[in-house]
Amino acid sequence: MASPAAVRIVEVGPRDGLQNEPGTVPLLAKVALIEALAEAGLKDIEAGSFVSPKWVPQMADTIEVLAALKRRPGVRYSVLTPNLKGLEQALAAGIEEVAVFAAASEAFSQKNINCTIAESLERFVPVLDIARANGVAVRGYVSCVLGCPYQGEVPVAKVVEVSQALVAMGCYEVSLGDTIGVGTPGKAKAMAKAVADQIGLQRTALHFHDTYGQALANVLACLDLGIASLDSAVAGLGGCPYAKGASGNLATEDLVYMLDGLGVATGVDLDRLAAAGRAITGALGRPSASKAARALAAKAG
């Protein structure tokens, strides 16, 4: 195995995780989670989303979350900003990084953001221009890179094309999302390689969901390529384990446990990370979706 010596973990639990919660998550629980993640050593934390609270009510208090966060040297908080209005809010909050998101599936784009892929990309151009003019880094997300709930198969060529478009408009990195967690290691690696071959390894990140239990194996397969930017969510937030259509993120604890074992540096303290996970799952009133976190808790007695 030719794993990289170190990887950057982008912690998406506070956004991609909590946005799927059925109940309201208190502001203080969100802030405590993000602070605890930063204290565990995570340097890149997705803290919220400036989208319409009509569509994503769980992210309605992103302004308050950002205002409450202690700023720490070396820790970057990012928010999703699908449009100029969102970007303006992010700029007002003094955020150093924002993210835009497109789909690799035409059917998903239509159903999820009500426009074609091309239209969504066009909308991002002014967002990128103004962000960059203000010294704000922009990350791009591509969803449905290994399958779509509506159209099924998604051509790798389309994933490559959308990734290239995001880089062309100024995204410093593109995170490839297996939104419905259907990918397996061979296909994940081939897809990631096709993208990295075009936009560069250093611009390629992975965002795998664990719906079918494949996320960690998929990451392992792609580490071989030298990809060194990985998204995950503490406690596997992002899907209730026993809800219909459950689709949690790869658990950061399980990822860090593997990377520690592989000797790949993450800068994250696993015990502190697991404590952050216990606190938020306790606040949510349900067990962690991270097996490593549950095992560590059992071991600690």
Next chain:
Amino acid sequence: MASPAAVRIVEVGPRDGLQNEPGTVPLLAKVALIEALAEAGLKDIEAGSFVSPKWVPQMADTIEVLAALKRRPGVRYSVLTPNLKGLEQALAAGIEEVAVFAAASEAFSQKNINCTIAESLERFVPVLDIARANGVAVRGYVSCVLGCPYQGEVPVAKVVEVSQALVAMGCYEVSLGDTIGVGTPGKAKAMAKAVADQIGLQRTALHFHDTYGQALANVLACLDLGIASLDSAVAGLGGCPYAKGASGNLATEDLVYMLDGLGVATGVDLDRLAAAGRAITGALGRPSASKAARALAAKAG
């Protein structure tokens, strides 16, 4: 990736899984499970254990289970037989395969079977001799191959040594068990390679528990070596997900899902397998520990 074209899956749910159940599992539920697994295409199914019911009460009805099973061409049921008494019961039941088990950890051997590793191996010699004289194949298990709950680190050299001893006395295959699920892919691959280099690839099998969420990634790493015999348990049986010290087996559904995606033939029908898992977890009154099974159930509505 240089995965093998096909693998043999040894289904251990009815034994290694159910033996850890806190409540009594009805005989009919066990028989129905094993029949359903065979109908799903599994050819190697561990059906029970002839150990003292004082120590493993869940396996006390193994004779009745075996008597009730329909015998199918090409399907092999095996049982654990730690001693001659157990072997006699297996022979009386007309079983074609039995298994013996040793530890790679001296501390675990003492705590778990109350003797040294060397003593446990000595005890197996007459079991192997009589089994082979009766045309019964014998599989060997080695536990704690990647760590021990009592002594911590386990030297790879010890795993190799115990594996060689089992082969020398006549085991056709040795299954390397990460009993407490602490392994990560690099270490798992190095350990499996060290064993396979000595006893041969075709005699090397893997038995990974998913305690820290690493089992599938560990399997993936080892597939590269060409290992083509893998143990798993339907529904991830073998540990209650929320119990202290939970330590379930790798879920067969998650494994088959990955292998299907990799194009590695298993002969197993994933939908039928998932149905077998739903039936037994329904009987046990708890959710499946297989993410693929839960996702398939959600998709089916």
